[in-house]
Amino acid sequence: MIIKCPYCGPRDVIEFTYQGDATRQRPDPASSDQAAWSAYVYDRANPMGSHREFWLHSGGCRQHLIITRDMATHVISSVGFARDAVASVKGGEHP
Amino acid sequence: MTASRLPKGGRVDRAKTVRFTFDGKAYSGHPGDVLASALLANGITLFGRSFKYHRPRGVFAAGSDEPNALVTVLSGSVREPNVRATELEIYDGLVTASQNRFPSLEHDFMAVNQLAGPIFSAGFYYKTFMGPAIGPLRSTKVWMFFEKFIRRAAGLGKAGVTADPDHYERMNAFCDVLVVGTGPAGLLAAEAAAETGAQVIIAEERPIAGGSLLASVELIDGRNAAVWAREKAAALAALPNVRFLTRTSVWGYYDGNVLTAIEHVSDFKPNRTKGQARQRYWIIRTGKTILATGAFERPIVFPGNDCPGVMLADAVRRYAVEYGVATGNNVTLFTNNDSAYEAARALSQAGVNIVAIVDVRADVSGACIEIASSAGAELVLGHAVTGTHAGKTLSSITVQHFNAQTGHVSGTPREIKTDCLGVSGGWSPAIHLASQAGGKPEWDEDLQAFLPPEPNQNWVTAGSAAGYMDTVSVFSDGATKGSSSKAKPKLPSVDAPMFDASPAAVFQIEPAAKSQKAFVDFQHDVTADDIRLAYREGFHSVEHLKRYTTLGMATDQGKTSNIPGLAIMADARGITIPEAGTTRFRPPFTPVSFGAIAGERYGDLRPHRLTPMHDWHLANSAKTYEAGLWHRPMIYGSHGETVEQAYVREARAVRQSVGIVDVSTLGKIDIQGPDAGIFLDRVYTNMFSTLPVGKARYGLMLREDGIVYDDGTTWRLSETQFLMTTTTANAGNVMQHLEFYLDCIWPDLRVHLTSVTDVWAGTAVSGPKARAVLEACVTGTSVDNTTLPFMGIVYGSIGDVPVMICRLSFSGELAYEVYCGAGFGTQVWEALLEAGKPYDIMPYGLEALGTLRIEKGHVTGAEIDGRTTAHDLHLDWMLSKKKPYIGSAMKDRDGLADENRLSLVGLISLDNQSINGGSHIVSDATPREPADSFGHVTAACYSPALGKYIALALVKHGTSMIGNRAYATDLLRGKHGAVEIVSHHMFDPEGSRMHG
Structure with a gap:
């Protein structure tokens, strides 16, 4: 698998570290809702098809990326910096 | 079977002699021979003993699909087992040995396994060793007792036990177009691709290019087909944008158009240049792949089909045309399709005597009849082979009337004297790489074969791999697939009669009364009856069939057995072959040595980190x-x-x-930015934003799930700069952990991290x-x-x-x-x-460091083991109540507040004996197995400060156990001793010494 890092260019997957599901939302840090935290920490969907994931370019620029990848074919349809994507979702406010 | 070298023909260099040995006996052949052709030329027809039954087996194919003729190549103390004799080029001094026989190939004691045939049927291991679940005969013990005997009886070649003295290389390559295979399709596809100016890599698994053209008697542009191919290949290899690799087998197709190949660099040479690699492992990243991998002929399954002398019709032809070797004096062909007649034409031209052609079809074309007649072969239409007669090699076959529509065998058996039977059951496109690349193969009713799936990466199949079976359409398909233009390509002329490529849908001959086994998978000794048995026992899906019978799981990956096996299962289930489906092919296409994959990466590959001192x-x-x-x-x-x-x-x-x-060695992370204090408040359980400049604080990190992650001191160097220290072992992980939160959770925080450990x-x-x-x-x-x-x-x-x-x-x-x-x-x-x-x-050193911290009850990785909470380690005092932090919510869940959790205590030996790390804490005064453990020792030492052997331990109800006596037991190392449970603060609990 080749990942097109927006900073370093196309690189082999061995340079990257998988960092988990990028679709889950971290609950409000002050919340003690155990069900919400449990879902965030443990529950994972395993969709056949498109999925969003965090990858760290650990052997390169050490930036976290958000990758949209098809779980059945491994075809990557989009790659971007996680910081940009997360910041835009949150409108600059951290939870 | 009486094999011999023909007076002329083949591309071997008859002017030169190559000497080699097989099972200790010296033989000679010619440059250009493979081991199989050279041994056949010497009259050797017995190549090995079969996997389970030790039946005599001869050469069956002429390429990488060979299931039987596997040999071990010996070189000094090194042995390479399971090398296909059909691909092994001979060289002066080559030493080879047959496999799976004792004491010799001719006289094999284990052949008695044949008498026990019914015992070794499908699922043999499962049935035999699923013994009683309890008692002295319980299954695993029975299996462990018998395993070594069975493993010796059933198997392939033995691996060597000495280190491999050869060396191997790895190569990364990049190209626009990769062409796999250099038959008529591959050559024209490569030519068309090269003409566009693309960077092209061409990979051919054989020593020379040409594929099917090498054994063809067609004229291409008025020239001998093999010569035409050689010249075309040479012209391609001379182009600056073409890299032409021979003896290179492409064996894996991965995501992102990454393919892997093995190139045989020097293992076919008698004298290797010093330092030259034996094999080279290629990782090829390509824009587009053209799979011109050809097609494999498949056999028809019939009783007695595994004796030496029965082989693929195309193999008979290739030994005659390519190597000038007759595989028999009186050859018979048995077919369900026209390609056997092409073989007959070639054999006849090469001077091989054909006795008869047995065809399951009642009618064949005029061209076929003409070929049989001019070859002087009796044409036996509407018949099938229903048995063979052989000692160690074939002497005659039995044929009977056969209805190709119903599969019904009838009439009086008739015997035909023959010493070699060439079988053709039609052709299957070599879709292995295409199947690896993804997708489901599609059944073609006309070819009675699976065609490659729809591409899901940038690849195409060309030629017979795409289902085109005659040279004219193969040329056309190859040229079209290699080119990016729509223009009609100019094609070489082909002088050959056109045959119908579609076979009769006949895969097996099953006479009502049969006395001989009908083999499907020769390499794993799987018979047609094994497949029917698997059906009766409920293993219907092809995936179950494969695993239960081991069909197609040998080193040949079922190249000859796949389709016949599926056909027999489909027939048993009363469904069609596409309904039965097929298994997905996996890498490697051909066996690959571990040495080649490892390349230069062996021994201790870890970096060694040394401190400045x-x-x-x-x-x-x-x-x-x-x-x-x-x-x-x-x-x-x-x-x-x-x-x-x-x-x-x-x-x-x-x-x-x-x-x-x-x-x-402590991990050190420089943390800078206006929000550094806020960031640390969120990752540590205690406060850091309030820490004055010029002061340090001990910090504790939890994971999101509330378990302790790491600890260390962090120093405030300025308002906006901190130096964090982490445990030595966790330094890299903590860095990655912090980076994740900054990038993915709190991208708004203005903080930068730099690892400054070194x-x-x-x-x-x-x-x-x-x-x-x-x-x-x-x-x-x-x-x-x-x-x-x-x-x-x-x-x-x-x-x-x-x-x-x-x-x-x-x-x-x-x-x-x-x-x-x-x-x-x-x-x-x-x-x-x-x-x-x-x-x-x-x-x-570290031992004294450990001793000092054990005396003090300070925790390290032995206690921060990924299971303990702050409460377990008596670090509750570090948990801020004023702010949320990573793990603050989940640290309070029910399971982590359980009173039965293990918590940190100290132990003092009561018998003045050392305590082993890892010992379990029990209440039994004498060792007992199994014991009820209520804790374990995490670290132990002799304490000079206390003058006693002490330890830290995680113990159930730890704090309330203080003052009690228990026993530390280590059954593995035979140690058992009385201990007193004490507070983990064993020395200077007030901390007066460090504050002094």
């Missing part, structure tokens, strides 16, 4: 050990001391006077005389209790080296950590030793 440690008799990647002093050995004596001496010196230890050298100075030592050597700052209080930081110099000193203690003594630039580590270390001379300062 490493050379000093070695020069001063340190015994080191590895802690993760780091090499750290364990003890500084004096002559005649045991490890325990050495660490006790070192630890005692620290408590009594002063010692120094190298702490450069930038600083660190030395801890510990003991009652530590301050005196610093006072003697530090300039530019005072180090008294006012200027440098507990957890304070000062800057100064030692000699002319700037240092940063923080007063903190892991040992429980008055202690300081002195940090300087890594390049000055040894200089500062030696200056501290010099300053400490009046106090008999002593360097100490």
Whole structure:
């Protein structure tokens, strides 16, 4: 698998570290809702098809990326910096 | 079967002789021969014994699809097993041996396994060894007893036990177009691709290009087909944008158009150049792949089909045309399609005598009849072979009337004398790589074969791999697939009669009364009856069939057995072959040696991390050990001391006077930015934004799930800069953890992280005389209790080296950590030793460091084991109630507040015996198995401060157990002793010494 890092260019997957599901939302840090935290920490969907994931370019620029990848074919349809994507979702406010 | 070299023909160089041995006997052949053709030319027809039944087996195919003729190549003490004789090029001095026979190929004791045939049927292992679940015959023990005998009886070649002296290379390559295969389709596809200016790699698994053209008697552009192919290949290889690899088998197709190949660089050479690789492992990243991998002929399954002398019709033809070898004096062909007649034409031209052609079809075309007649072969239409007669090799076949529509066998058996039977059951496109690349193969009714799936990456199949079976359409398809233009390509002319490529849908001959086994998978000895048995026992899906019978799971990956096996299962189930489906092919397409994949990567490949003072440690008799990647002093050995004596001496010196230890390995992360304090408040359980500049604080991190993650001190160097230290083992993980939160959870925080572990050298100075030592050597700052209080930081110099000193203690003594630039580590270390001379300062290693912290009850990775909570480790006091932090919500869930959890305690040996790390805590005064464990020892030592053997342990109801007696038991190493459970603060619980 080749990942097109927006900073370093196309690189082999061995340079990257998988960092988990990028679709889950971290609950409000002050919340003690155990069900919400449990879902965030443990529950994972395993969709056949498109999925969003965090990858760290650990052997390169050490930036976290958000990758949209098809779980059945491994075809990557989009790659971007996680910081940009997360910041835009949150409108600059951290939870 | 009486094989011999024909008077003429083949591309072997008859002017030269090559000498080699097989099973200790010397033979000769010619350059251009493979082992199979050379042995056949010498009249050898028995090549090996079969996997389970030890039946005599001959050569069956002429390429990578060979299931039977596997040999071991011997070279000095090195042996390479399971090499296909059909691909092994002979060279002077080649030493080969047959496999799976005892004591010899001709006389094999294990052939008695044949008599036990019904026992070794499908699922043999499962049935035989699924014994009673309990009692002396319970299954695993039975299996373990018999396994070594069965493994010896059933198997392939033996692997060598000595180190491989050869070396291997890896190569990364990039191209626009990769063409796999150089038959008529591959050559024209490569030519068309090269003409566009693309960078092209061409890979051919055989020594020379040409594929099917090598055994063709067609004229291409008026020339001999093999010669035409050779010239076309040479012209391609000469192009600057083409890399032409022969003896290169492409064996894996991965995501992102990454393909893997093995090139045989020198293993076919009698004398290898020194330093030359034996094989080269290619990783090819390509824009587009053209799979011109050809097609495999498949057999028809019939009783007695495995005796030497029965082989594929195309193999008979290839030995005659390519190597000038007749595989028999009186050859018979058995077919369900027209390609056998092409073979007959070629054989006849090569001078091979054909007795008869047995065809399951009642009618064949005029061209077929014409070929049979001109070859002088009897045409036996509407018949099938229903049995063979053979000793060690074929002497005659039995044929009977056969209805190709119903599969019904009838009529009186008739015997035909023949010593070689060439079988053709039609052709299957070699879709292995296409199948690996993804997708479901599609069944073609016309070809009675699976065609490649729809591409899901940038690849195409061309030629017979795409289902085109005659040379004219193969040329056309190859040229079209290689080109990017729509223009009609100019094609070579082909002088050959056109045949119908579609076979009759006949895969097996099953006479009502049969006395012989009908084999499907020769290499794993799977019969048609095994498949029917699997059906009756409920293993219907092809995936179950494969695993239950091991059909197609041998080193040939079922190249000849796949379709016949599916056909028999489909027939048993009363469904069609596409309804039965097919399994997905997996890499490797052909066997690959581990050596080639490893390349130069063997031995210890880990980096070795050394501290700046490493050379000093070695020069001063340190015994080191590895802690993760780091090499750290364990003890500084004096002559005649045991490890325990050495660490006790070192630890005692620290408590009594002063010692120094190298702490450069601690993880160090420079954290800068206006939001650094907020960031640390969120990742640590305690407050850091309130920490004054010039002070350090001990911090604790949890994971999101509430379990303790790491600990360490973090120093505030300015309003916007902190230096975080982490445990040595966890440094990389903590860095990644912090990066994740900054990038993915809190991208709004203005914080930057830099790993500075290797930038600083660190030395801890510990003991009652530590301050005196610093006072003697530090300039530019005072180090008294006012200027440098507990957890304070000062800057100064030692000699002319700037240092940063923080007063903190892991040992429980008055202690300081002195940090300087890594390049000055040894200089500062030696200056501290010099300053400490009046106090008999002593360097100490990890064992003493561990002893000091065990005495104090300080935790490390042994207690922060990924299962313990802050409460378990009595670190609740570090959990802030004023703010949320990572893990703050989940640390309170029910399971983590359970009263039955293990918690940290100290242990003191009551019998003055050492306590083994890992011992279980039990209540039994004598060792018992199994015992009810209620805890375990995490670290143990002899404590010079207490004069006792002590340990830290995680024990159920820990705190309320204090004062009780228990036993530390280590059944593995035979140790059992009484201990008293005490507080983990075993020495100086008030901490008066470090605050002094």
